[in-house]
Amino acid sequence: MAILYNDRLTERDRIHVDIEDRAYQFGDGIYEVIRVYEGRPFCLSEHIQRFERSAEEIRLQLPYGRKRLEGFLQELIAKNRLKDGTVYLQASRGAAPRSHPFPDGARPVIIAYTQEAPRPLQFLEQGIQATLTKDIRWLRCDIKTLNLLGAVLAKQYAVERGCQEAILHRDGRVTEGSATNVFLVKDGILYTHPANHLILHGITRAVTIEAAKEEGIPCREEAFTTDSLFRADELFVTGTTTEISPVISIDGRKVNKGTPGPITRKLQQAFEKRI
Structure with missing residues (x-):
């Protein structure tokens, strides 16, 4: 399998990660996951724009610009003959003797690879179960950094309870899922947390709002409470790999009748057209 390493495509077994790479020791870096349908990256420009924003927010100078990066990723997809799957893209601040401040002279490292991944058709049709934490x-x-331990622990919490996602809250206010954005439907109105520093500004979230x-x-775009989840007419989560997945229960309690609702279905159809 070919991977992108800085400014060249090479085989995976021909590169190494330095033990003092700041991504490895500090989580000092950023990433994106881009969905590929029938060999074409979905919302590629939007993902790269967010990648650049994340780099700016952590004061990481990327080694080359957007157009060149998009070209490399297109080449990578073609080289690996990826039809349906994902591209993982990461940039670290580089390798340097371990010390907390930004190192002088460190060169950022970009890595990207592809992975085959089928669409989550079962979850799209039947819905998922969630838990609160x-x-x-x-x-x-709002910065898509490599610091994902909080999300990892939340996702594991869900898995151990037989659920596919954890819905997160701060002081009773729902923020997002461990790897998704959360939408609630009540009386025909769609609600989701505002795109501020407490959530990731999801690409699929933005597509969903536009479709709505x-x-x-x-x-x-306003915060809602955990209590509102149990009074919702419909609930769903969005993400690059989850698309628009209905949530049919939370901690064993059904959302409405425990089946995907009509507005969720309508938005799924609109999303399908975009694919």
């Missing part, structure tokens, strides 16, 4: 992550969730507007579904 506290949001213990840091306060800059086109379909005439009112959408309000």
Whole structure:
């Protein structure tokens, strides 16, 4: 399998990660996951734009610009003959003797690889089960950094309870999922947490909001409570790999009738058209 290493495509077994790479020792880096459908990356420009924003927020100077990076990723997809799957893209601040401050002279390292991954058709059709847990992550969730331990622990919490996702909250206010954005439907109105520092500004989230507007579904970007989840008419999560997945239960309690609702279905159809 070919991978992108800085500015060249090479085989995976021909590169190594330095033991003092700051991604490895500090989580000092950023990443993106890009969905590929029928050999074409979905919302590639939007993902790269967010990648650049994350780099700016942590003051990491990328070694080359957007167009060149997009070209490398397109080449990588073609080289690996990827039809349906994902591209993982990462940039670290580079390798340097271990010390907390930004190192002088360190050169950023970019790595990207592809992975085959089928669409989650079962979850899209039947829905997923979720659990509630506290949001213990840091306060800059809008930056897509490598610091994912909080999300890892939340996802494991869900898995151990037989669930596919953990819905996070701060002081009773729902933020997002461990790896998704959360949407609630009540009385025909769509609600989701505002795109501030407490959530990741999801690409699929943005596509969903745009689709809702086109379909005439009112959408309000405002926080809602955990209690609201159990009074919702519909609930779903969005993400690059989860697309628009209905949530049919939380901690064993059904959301409404425990089946995907009509607005969720309508948005899924709109998303399918974009694919």
